[in-house]
Amino acid sequence: MDGMSPANQVEPTADPEAVPPLPDAFAARLPxxxxxxxxxxxxFAEPxxxxxxxxxxxxxxxxxxxxDEPGSQLELAEACxxxxxMMVSVIDQLAHKGLVARERDPKDRRRSVVRLTPDGTQVLAAADREAERVSAAMLVALSPDEQTQLHDLMHRALRAVAPAPHDGD
Amino acid sequence: MDGMSPANQVEPTADPEAVPPLPDAFAARLPxxxxxxxxxxxxFAEPxxxxxxxxxxxxxxxxxxxxDEPGSQLELAEACxxxxxMMVSVIDQLAHKGLVARERDPKDRRRSVVRLTPDGTQVLAAADREAERVSAAMLVALSPDEQTQLHDLMHRALRAVAPAPHDGD
DNA sequence: TATTGTTATACTCTATAACTATA
DNA sequence: TATAGTTATAGAGTATAACAATA
Known part of the structure; x- marks a missing residue:
């Protein structure tokens, strides 16, 4: 949900049989x-x-x-x-909806500090619940222990993420 | 590598310190x-x-x-x-490079059957090796057993993937 | 002169909907 | 009439580079 790439035309409320089976080519390749x-x-989360x-x-x-309480829009952009x-229009729209507030940093008036409003905090909580439901539906074949295991493995893997060595380096 | 979304401006051969740390917001959320x-x-794989x-x-x-040996371009598109x-230009270019061959199905001349050429098979093997290296670099923090575990968990999860239940359904 | 945020532009990717050729 | 593939068009998303304000 990072790249949050163009949804592959899926109808999330459609009948489950409409979801095409996983091709062998995918099953065999972790990437x-x-x-x-x-x-x-x-x-699935988008709607x-x-x-x-x-x-x-x-x-x-x-x-x-x-x-992560980023101290500026630049830090926010990098974290995202x-x-x-890109961050400009995102923040603009969130601010327009009252979910975030943008304030100039008095110490350095070039920086604009963005913070969640109470409404923003509430919407985030609701979004987290939805994301949780979508994730749970995707991982329905795994036991709770296995889901925890998966989360742990992914967390440890990405914490250490680094570009793959290229040829001789 | 499915959505294979627009690469988040990363310089894959750059020094590893250039990779920004994983924000807490990501660590806490499996999706x-x-x-x-x-x-x-x-x-990382793109270059x-x-x-x-x-x-x-x-x-x-x-x-x-x-x-998966798809029997037509439509089946290929759905599997991808x-x-x-979208498949048209992809196949066009692969065919132009000699990696695939497109032939009309004699039984039904509307269908075009696409197959890998020997060159295509070789390039796929090379690409698999590269994907493997990129994947290994990303999973460097995991033991071989854990990497196998991760693959297994992901495989089982996606085989059963289904849209999440929506409200009352 | 360097940096933060903003704006403007161009480019890529994708979806959608006509169109053709076969059936 | 329906289907496989193709083409054409339009829209969304993004990166890039100029720009303004502040340091």
Missing amino acids: LLLSRAGSDLAA RFAELGITPKDYVALAVLAD GRAPA | LLLSRAGSDLAA RFAELGITPKDYVALAVLAD GRAPA
Whole structure:
């Protein structure tokens, strides 16, 4: 839900049989499995978030604001993994909906400090619940222990993420 | 590597310290972890694939052709998770590079059957090796057993993937 | 002169809907 | 009339580079 890429035309409320089976090519390749998991989550979550008035992109921004307290829009953009210019319209819209507030830093009037409003905190909580439901539906084949295991493995893997060595380096 | 979304401007050969740390907001949310894993994999793999003359999208198509033997372009498109119209240019370019061959089905001349050429098989093998290296670099914090575990969990989860229940349904 | 945020532009990707050729 | 593939068009998303304000 980071890249929150273009949803692969899936109808989330449609009958489950409409979901095409996982091709062998994906089953055999962990990178493809992880990639598809990301797209599917985004596709399934999108309509839920829409009911809350936010996009998957907004969800990421709200979550980062809540948990990482970025000191500027640039820090926020970097944490969200996107270009600073992208953040402008995201913040604009969230501010227009009253979910965040933008204030100039008195110490350095170039910086604008963004913070969650009480409404923003509430919407984030609701979005977290929806994300949780979508995730639970995707992981329904796994036991609770296995879901925890998966979360732990992913957490440890991404904490240490680094570009793969290229040829001789 | 399915959605293979727009690479989040990462310089894969740059020094590892350049990779921003994982925000707490991601660490706490499995859906965000999975989403970011997908984007990161695509971003890191892209330049490697480029050296082989293919895109991440091409990689998916080649893998599906090898493992799932789709009987038509429509089946190929569905397995790749994209619109049929998208497949046309992908196949065009792969065919132009000699990696696949497109032949009309004599039984039903509307269908075009796509198959890997020997060159295509070789490029797929090389791409698989690169994907493996990128994946291994991302999972460097996990033991071999844990990496196998992760693959198994993801496989079982996605095999059963279904849209999340919506409110009352 | 460097940096933060903003604006403007161009480009890529994708979906959608006509169109053709076969059936 | 329906289906496989193709083409064309329009829209969304993004990156890039200029720009303004502040340091």
